[in-house]
Amino acid sequence: xxxxxxxxxxxxxxxxxxxxxxxxxxxxxxxxxxxxxxxxxxxxxxxxxxxxxxxxxxxxxxxxxxxxxxxxxxxxxxxxxxxxxxxxxxxxxxxxxxxxxxxxxxxxxxxxxxxxxxxxxxxxxxxxxxxxxxxxxxxxxxxxxxxxxxxxxxxxxxxxxxxxxxxxxxxxxxxxxxxxxxxxxxxxxxxxxxxxxxxxxxxxxxxxxxxxxxxxxxxxxxxxxxxxxxxxxxxxxxxxxxxx
Amino acid sequence: xxxxxxxxxxxxxxxxxxxxxxxxxxxxxxxxxxxxxxxxxxxxxxxxxxxxxxxxxxxxxxxxxxxxxxxxxxxxxxxxxxxxxxxxxxxxxxxxxxxxxxxxxxxxxxxxxxxxxxxxxxxxxxxxxxxxxxxxxxxxxxxxxxxxxxxxxxxxxxxxxxxxxxxxxxxxxxxxxxxxxxxxxxxxxxxxxxxxxxxxxxxxxxxxxxxxxxxxxxxxxxxxxxxxxxxxxxxxxxxxxxxxxxxxxxxxxxxxxxxxxxxxxxxxxxxxxxxxxxxxxxxxxxxxxxxxxxxxxxxxxxxxxxxxxxxxxxxxxxxxxxxxxxxxxxxxxxxxxxxxxxxxxxxxxxxxxxxxxxxxxxxxxxxxxxxxxxxxxxxxxxxxxxxxxxx
Numbered sequence: 001x002x003x004x005x006x007x008x009x010x011x012x013x014x015x016x017x018x019x020x021x022x023x024x025x026x027x028x029x030x031x032x033x034x035x036x037x038x039x040x041x042x043x044x045x046x047x048x049x050x051x052x053x054x055x056x057x058x059x060x061x062x063x064x065x066x067x068x069x070x071x072x073x074x075x076x077x078x079x080x081x082x083x084x085x086x087x088x089x090x091x092x093x094x095x096x097x098x099x100x101x102x103x104x105x106x107x108x109x110x111x112x113x114x115x116x117x118x119x120x121x122x123x124x125x126x127x128x129x130x131x132x133x134x135x136x137x138x139x140x141x142x143x144x145x146x147x148x149x150x151x152x153x154x155x156x157x158x159x160x161x162x163x164x165x166x167x168x169x170x171x172x173x174x175x176x177x178x179x180x181x182x183x184x185x186x187x188x189x190x191x192x193x194x195x196x197x198x199x200x201x202x203x204x205x206x207x208x209x210x211x212x213x214x215x216x217x218x219x220x221x222x223x224x225x226x227x228x229x230x231x232x233x234x235x236x237x238x239x240x241x242x243x244x
Numbered sequence: 245x246x247x248x249x250x251x252x253x254x255x256x257x258x259x260x261x262x263x264x265x266x267x268x269x270x271x272x273x274x275x276x277x278x279x280x281x282x283x284x285x286x287x288x289x290x291x292x293x294x295x296x297x298x299x300x301x302x303x304x305x306x307x308x309x310x311x312x313x314x315x316x317x318x319x320x321x322x323x324x325x326x327x328x329x330x331x332x333x334x335x336x337x338x339x340x341x342x343x344x345x346x347x348x349x350x351x352x353x354x355x356x357x358x359x360x361x362x363x364x365x366x367x368x369x370x371x372x373x374x375x376x377x378x379x380x381x382x383x384x385x386x387x388x389x390x391x392x393x394x395x396x397x398x399x400x401x402x403x404x405x406x407x408x409x410x411x412x413x414x415x416x417x418x419x420x421x422x423x424x425x426x427x428x429x430x431x432x433x434x435x436x437x438x439x440x441x442x443x444x445x446x447x448x449x450x451x452x453x454x455x456x457x458x459x460x461x462x463x464x465x466x467x468x469x470x471x472x473x474x475x476x477x478x479x480x481x482x483x484x485x486x487x488x489x490x491x492x493x494x495x496x497x498x499x500x501x502x503x504x505x506x507x508x509x510x511x512x513x514x515x516x517x518x519x520x521x522x523x524x525x526x527x528x529x530x531x532x533x534x535x536x537x538x539x540x541x542x543x544x545x546x547x548x549x550x551x552x553x554x555x556x557x558x559x560x561x562x563x564x565x566x567x568x569x570x571x572x573x574x575x576x577x578x579x580x581x582x583x584x585x586x587x588x589x590x591x592x593x594x595x596x597x598x599x600x601x602x603x604x605x606x607x608x609x610x611x612x613x614x615x616x617x618x619x620x621x622x623x624x625x626x627x628x629x630x631x632x633x634x635x
Contacts, residue, residue, distance in 0.1 A: 048464050050632050073466040080464065084457030088261040089254075100250045101465040145461065 001026050001184055002047065002153055007056035009042055016042045017053070018208035024186040024201070026152070029179050031199035032188035035236065039208040040188040041081050044157050047186075048078045060153055074102065077151035079159055083142040087131035091122060091141040094130060095148050102149035109148070116144040120174065136167030143174070154178055156187035160194060172198055196228050206236045247467040251475025255449050256482065265444050269483060273440050274491040277433040282498035284429070289506060300379050303327045303334075306346040310354075310362075313346070316387055331365050341373035342366050342380050357395075428571070431590040432564040434491065434525050435583065439532040439557045441487025442480035446536035449476040451549035454631070463632045473541075473626040477533050477619055484529035492518045512596040520599060524589045527608050530615030531582060532560075534622050541625040563587065579603040582611040 002024040009017040017039045024030035032040050045051045047058055049069045058065045058072075065072035085094050092113060099109040117126045120140045125133065130141060139159065147154065156175070160168045175198060178185050189195050195202055196216055203213040212219055212235040216228055223231040259265050305327040307314045318324055328334040331343040345363040353360040362384065366377045393403035453459040463469060499513040536553050543549035564587045572578075579585045585607035592599060625631065 045633075050460065050464060051629055070466040070468075073464060076464075078461070078464050080460050082457035082460040084453070084459075084461070086254075086258055086458060087456075088258045097250070097254050098461070098465060100245065101247055101462075101467050103466075142461070 001061055002186060003057075003059045004043070004047065005057045007043060007046055007053045007058070009039075009046060009051060009053055015208050017046070020056075020205065020208070020210050022203045022210055022213055024153075024184050026184045027179060027182045028200040029175060029185040029187070029198050030201045030203060031195035032186065032203050032205060033192065033195045033232065034188075034190065034205035035238075036190055038190075038205045040190075040205060041157055043205070044078075044080070044155055044186075044188060048076055048080070048155060049073055050080075074149065075151055075153055077147040077149070077154045079139075079143055079146045079154075079156045081157045083139065085130040085133070085138060085141055085145075088129060090127050090129050091133075091137075091144070092117070092126045094141055095144045098145045099148040104149060112148050112150060113144070116147060119177065120144055121170065134167075135162045136164065136170075139163060139167070139171070143171075151183075153184045154186070156185070158188055158190070160189070160191070168194075192229055192232050204232065204235050211235045211237075247465075247471040248475040248478065251472050252479050252482075255445065255476055255479035259445050259448070259479070259483070265448075269441055269444055269487060270490055274437060274487050275494050277437055277491055278494040278498045281429060281433060281495065282502050285502050285504065289503065293506060299323045300376065300383070301325055302342065302344055302380055303331070303340055304344045304346065305331055306348065306350070309346045309348055309350045310360075313362075313387060317383060320383060322383065335365050335367050338367070338370065338373075341370070341376035344380065344384075428567070428591060430495070430594055431567075431587045432561045433495075434488065434521065434590060435528060435564055435586060436557065436561050437491040438484050438488045438525055438529045439536075439560060442484035442529065442533050442536055443553050443557055445483045446476070446480040446533060447540050447546070447549050447553050449479065450537055450540035451543055451546045455546040460632050469626040470623045473537065473623050474619075477537050477622060480533035480536060481529045484532055485526050488525055488529065489522060492521055512594055517593050517596075520593050520604075521590060524593070524604060524607060525586060527611040527615065528560075528582060528586060530612060531618055534615055534618030538618065538622040538625055541622060541628075541631055579606040580610045582607070582614055585610070 004023070005021050007017050007020045008015070020039070020043050022030075032043070034040050042051065046053045046056075047060075047065075049065055049072060052066075060072045060075045063072050063075065085091075086097070089097065095113050095116065096109060099112060104112065117123055120143060122137065122140050122144070125137055125141075130138065133141065139162075143156075143159070159171055159175075163171065172194075175185055175187065179200075187198075199216070201213065201215055202219060204211050204219070212222060214222065219231045219235070220226060220228060223234045225231040225234060299321050301323045302317065303325040304314060307324065307327075314324060327343060327345075328340060331340070331345060334340045335343060343365040345365060347361060347363070350360045350362065364377070364380060364384070367373065392406065396403050396406065450459070453462065462472065465472075496513045496515075496518050499511045502511075504511050535556055539552045539556055540549045543552055560583055563583045567584075567587045574588050578588060579602075585603070589599060589604065589607055
């Protein structure tokens with residue numbers, strides 16, 4: 001479970017994140033929906049300890065990340081916006097590198113890596129160097145790398161960015177599987193359909209603030225719109241930066 | 245396994261798979277120095293031998309005005325040549341190194357016992373002609389001196405009257421120390437090697453990772469940034485030190501190939517000297533790795549890091565270049581100053597002088613201490629929030 005309370009972050013005079021609070025629960029997929037530049041990536045970066053919030057508190061499974069960042073990092077599996085692989089290492093070696101940094105012993109590491117490679121369906125490329133991988137292959141490898149330590153909480157920053165239909169479908173299936181395993185899944189997106197189709201709860205963010213949150217039904221009720229798409233546009237205040 | 249070792253092993257493995265890096269670091273980077281060095285020394289040797297052994301060729305204008313002088317020069321083994329039509333032009337065009345002109349008044353002045361003027365037409369900006377000009381000048385001065393002595397003796401005066409001071413040249417240089425003069429380039433090349441050896445890896449492991457967007461995921465691992473930086477720094481240091489070792493072996497082999505003994509010099513670069521040089525220079529690799537990593541963490545992008553690091557490699561060589569041009573007298577404190585102490589210790593080693601234990605210890609200790617301080621600065625730079633953000 002992930003709880004964010006009143007996060008703020010400014011860059012110069014720009015208030016990138018301006019008082020964001022929400023909770024992502026175990027066994028649920030929580031979607032962070034917002035136009036480009038709304039503050040999604042900055043919010044997630046504070047959550048995965050890469051940036052320090054100016055104010056506010058973040059806890060992961062009850063652990064305050066400001067007080068014990070390493071323990072919080074162990075509980076998080078993160079696919080950041082930046083998902084570069086080491087092109088002279090194979091997919092498997094990329095995954096193993098992060099597993100070792102998480103302190104996994106060799107037996108656990110092998111078992112986890114094999115399991116992830118199987119469930120992501122990348123057996124055919126596992127022992128190839130990642131140079132020349134397609135976008136989909138790269139994202140899958142990056143996800144395997146992010147989840148090698150079997151985290152309870154999974155953060156995915158715009159995971160379907162740049163993927164084709166097949167890869168997107170495979171990824172969505174994988175996220176549902178993560179939910180079925182009882183994990184807390186939090187992902188960001190600017191694609192309304194995706195969020196609507198996958199998420200148990202939706203947090204709508206615009207200009208650094210949470211403008212609405214709840215289930216799809218709650219959002220529809222809140223705005224008085226029967227169409228979820230219209231509901232999003234209404235809470236955000238414009239269609240700018242959103243995709244269907 | 246501690247995190248820094250995991251990072252270290254991954255950096256080494258990844259870079260070993262890059263044939264271009266391996267070639268430029270361990271072949272091009274390490275062999276260029278020795279080959280250049282051997283070539284240059286061979287050139288110097290051949291020039292010295294050629295100049296010293298060949299008879300002086302001296303074109304003379306107006307040889308008929310001073311038959312005695314010409315005959316004397318001839319006796320001294322000088323090859324008298326016909327003068328070019330326009331001696332000044334021949335010198336300017338570098339066709340001749342030196343031309344002697346004997347004016348028509350020479351004979352008259354000589355007979356009257358006045359100073360008879362001869363002209364040496366030379367171009368002082370021509371380094372290549374320096375030795376030939378010097379030989380011609382010395383011969384003429386000798387002729388002048390002999391004639392003066394004869395004239396004094398004819399008048400019953402001892403020639404010693406006009407030579408109150410006699411200079412006796414007592415050369416204290418040994419063959420080794422003369423070899424060391426040629427070898428003053430060596431510190432420069434070795435210091436360059438130890439910095440250049442880590443350059444590619446350091447730039448790639450920090451600025452390159454950021455550019456390729458893999459630094460952000462890496463830093464999310466539950467490992468302190470100091471450990472991650474440490475692994476990369478030690479990998480950089482390892483590459484630098486291996487470069488140095490290869491380069492020393494290559495220097496040692498080329499030193500054997502170049503016939504320095506032909507000009508009476510000895511260059512000591514056997515296994516013992518190489519081991520000593522390695523011991524002395526390797527600690528500099530830590531300073532190099534720290535600086536390269538700091539710059540890579542500080543620079544905004546890969547290109548910027550590459551540019552700064554290329555400049556950075558040349559910087560530490562500047563003191564040793566200055567020292568090669570303008571040698572200083574060694575003082576005790578210098579052995580506690582990195583670069584300066586390396587210059588002195590490297591020169592002493594290849595000259596075959598015994599190294600003093602405390603001087604070596606001071607150099608290594610001071611270099612390691614400063615290297616650790618720089619590594620801590622690199623670790624601080626790694627903690628900047630800004631570092632991890634790729635875009």
